[in-house]
Amino acid sequence: MTTLTADTVRPPTHAKLRILATADRLFYTEGVHTVGVDRIIGESKVTKATFYKYYRSKDALIVVYLEGRDRLARDFLASLDTNCDTPEQRLRGVVNEISAQVIRGGFHGCPFINAAAQFTDPAHPVRQAVSAHRDWYGRSIEDMFRGMGHARPGDAADDFFLARDGAFAGANLGDPIGAHTALLRAIQRVLDESVA
CATH class of the missing domain: 1.10.10.60 (Homeodomain-like)
Known part of the structure; x- marks a missing residue:
């Protein structure tokens, strides 16, 4: 046995x-x-x-680590495509996930921003992995704003990322509740522009 x-x-x-x-x-x-x-x-x-x-090498492992984090983000957005009917619902789903992340225990900011801060050479493979993720993410958010009929979807995506990155930094520096509420206010202002 x-x-x-x-x-x-x-x-x-x-x-x-x-x-x-x-x-x-x-x-x-x-x-x-x-x-x-x-x-x-x-x-x-x-x-x-x-x-x-x-x-x-360690740098090769860092790239694989970032690619794994990128894959999680892509899978999350794909799940929103499946479960949400409109671009606004998808965007709100993204914002809800970011809001949940910044107030979750063990939050240490954005892994891509954190890695980019430690690799300044844009030609370095780690920095290229960060850029590939941000380029894809930026296009995805811009497409959501475009789908909502926003007059300036590129500007709206830029505003979104400024709010998101600020919330991630603010929460990581010790004020997750302030970061959470500021993110929601900033994103709502950008969303309001799409219906103005």
């Missing part, structure tokens, strides 16, 4: 995924520059050879 253990009920996570999950947690909570490869290796319970088998 086979004895059920944690490993037989749920097999151990593949090393590559453990490394990424560990990096995701540490990079987000402590910053990509402050967390070293040795710490990721130790907390992932892998060897150095295993780490470098899957990720040729």
Whole structure:
């Protein structure tokens, strides 16, 4: 008779995924520059050879971390496309998610902004991953405003991102409630322009 253990009920996570999950947690909570490869290796319970088998460098792992965060955002917007009938409902869904994030425990700001602050060279792969995410996100928000009939959807998207980025920074600096309410006020003003 086979004895059920944690490993037989749920097999151990593949090393590559453990490394990424560990990096995701540490990079987000402590910053990509402050967390070293040795710490990721130790907390992932892998060897150095295993780490470098899957990720040729720490910078490569940071890019994969950001790509994973980008994928989550894309999946979230896709779910809004499925579950919301209008562009305004989709945009409000985005705002509701941002509002929930900034007041959630363990919030440490935007992972893309945080990474960009630590990699200033626009040609660096980390910075390129950040730019790719923001370009896609910006187009998506602009399309929502366009779908709502906003007279200046590009300007509205810029205003949206200024409010969003400000809320993320304000909440990360210690005033999540103020950031939350300021975000809602700013976005409502931009939404009001679309019906003016």
